[in-house]
Amino acid sequence: MSSIRSNRRLLMAAGTVLALATTAACSSSSTSGSGSAGGAAHKKVTLITGVKSDPFYITMSCAAQDEAKAKGMDFNADGSAQWDVSVQRPLLDSVAAARPDGLMIAPVDTDALTPSLKQIQSSGTKVALVDTVVSDPSVGITRISSDNEKGGRVAADALAKQMGEKGSVIVISVKPGVSTTDARIKGFTEEMAKYPRIKVLPTLYDNDQPATAASQIQSTLAAHPDLGGVFAGNTNTGKGIATGLKQAGKQGTVKVAAFDAEPDEVAALKDGTLQVLVAQDPASIGKGAVDQLAAVFDGKPVDKSIGTNMVAITPANMNDAGVSKYFYKSGC
Numbered sequence: 125m126s127s128i129r130s131n132r133r134l135l136m137a138a139g140t141v142l143a144l145a146t147t148a149a150c151s152s153s154s155t156s157g158s159g160s161a162g163g164a165a166h167k168k169v170t171l172i173t174g175v176k177s178d179p180f181y182i183t184m185s186c187a188a189q190d191e192a193k194a195k196g197m198d199f200n201a202d203g204s205a206q207w208d209v210s211v212q213r214p215l216l217d218s219v220a221a222a223r224p225d226g227l228m229i230a231p232v233d234t235d236a237l238t239p240s241l242k243q244i245q246s247s248g249t250k251v252a253l254v255d256t257v258v259s260d261p262s263v264g265i266t267r268i269s270s271d272n273e274k275g276g277r278v279a280a281d282a283l284a285k286q287m288g289e290k291g292s293v294i295v296i297s298v299k300p301g302v303s304t305t306d307a308r309i310k311g312f313t314e315e316m317a318k319y320p321r322i323k324v325l326p327t328l329y330d331n332d333q334p335a336t337a338a339s340q341i342q343s344t345l346a347a348h349p350d351l352g353g354v355f356a357g358n359t360n361t362g363k364g365i366a367t368g369l370k371q372a373g374k375q376g377t378v379k380v381a382a383f384d385a386e387p388d389e390v391a392a393l394k395d396g397t398l399q400v401l402v403a404q405d406p407a408s409i410g411k412g413a414v415d416q417l418a419a420v421f422d423g424k425p426v427d428k429s430i431g432t433n434m435v436a437i438t439p440a441n442m443n444d445a446g447v448s449k450y451f452y453k454s455g456c
């Protein structure tokens with residue numbers, strides 16, 4: 125049975141709601157037949173996030189924990205100390221040994237961890253991919269994330285507007301091989317091509333280190349004094365760019381569109397160092413993954429792919445309750 129869910133996606137920019145009807149590409153649904161014995165209650169579910177201390181993943185984990193508790197599941201969460209395959213792999217090895225009923229994971233690379241994930245899946249653990257994905261389509265009963273390419277396009281249009289549609293712009297992001305940020309960069313650069321008076325400089329990667337992003341933006345300013353705009357691919361990059369611009373005395377002069385809405389980014393939006401945040405809905409990603417695992421445990425249809433909301437936040441709409449609810453949390 126195929127279940128098609130169409131969800132209305134709202135992207136708000138400066139109080140303007142851009143309603144984007146997005147059909148979650150749940151082109152087919154699958155069930156596990158009779159489902160695991162005993163349904164969702166008391167099933168053991170583990171969440172492995174990309175970076176444990178990142179407010180994006182903290183917000184996701186808090187919502188997943190609440191939903192798992194409501195369903196009587198035994199939930200635990202862990203995450204890498206930094207965005208690195210060699211740091212996340214031992215966590216996966218522990219999951220393989222523990223053999224939980226369900227694993228929710230944001231893999232930090234599109235390919236490097238696939239063998240481990242396939243081995244965990246073949247041992248009977250149901251895998252839900254949250255936020256990031258791997259290239260191998262056989263991994264995961266469900267994939268839940270933002271439409272990152274669309275988010276990159278929204279960032280490009282918002283930044284171009286801030287720059288008066290002219291000047292040079294640079295993209296700084298985490299590292300190549302991350303499904304989400306790669307998609308944002310793709311959407312951003314393709315959209316920016318529509319602005320002939322904007323020159324896109326070569327992308328820089330900061331390994332998800334704010335200090336590196338701060339240093340990179342300052343060296344970019346030294347090499348390109350006319351720099352007009354920056355696209356920050358995620359939380360730690362946005363945080364670092366804000367710091368670097370302040371250190372260079374360029375806050376507000378160089379316009380910034382940043383993905384995510386963790387507390388330091390929100391503060392930088394408020395003080396005028398960042399101009400636009402493309403916030404995701406990590407809570408819905410976490411809750412949704414628990415719900416899909418519960419469905420498979422209960423032998424019910426599973427949505428293979430679910431898209432979640434994004435909101436473009438600016439100083440003009442950041443105090444609206446419907447927008448500020450997307451700010452990420454640093455704790456449950």
Ligand code: T6T
Nearest residue numbers: 178180255304358359360384
């Ligand atoms: O932007 C989020 C997440 O969507 C991405 O996959 C990696 O970076 C973040 O975790 C924020 O650090």
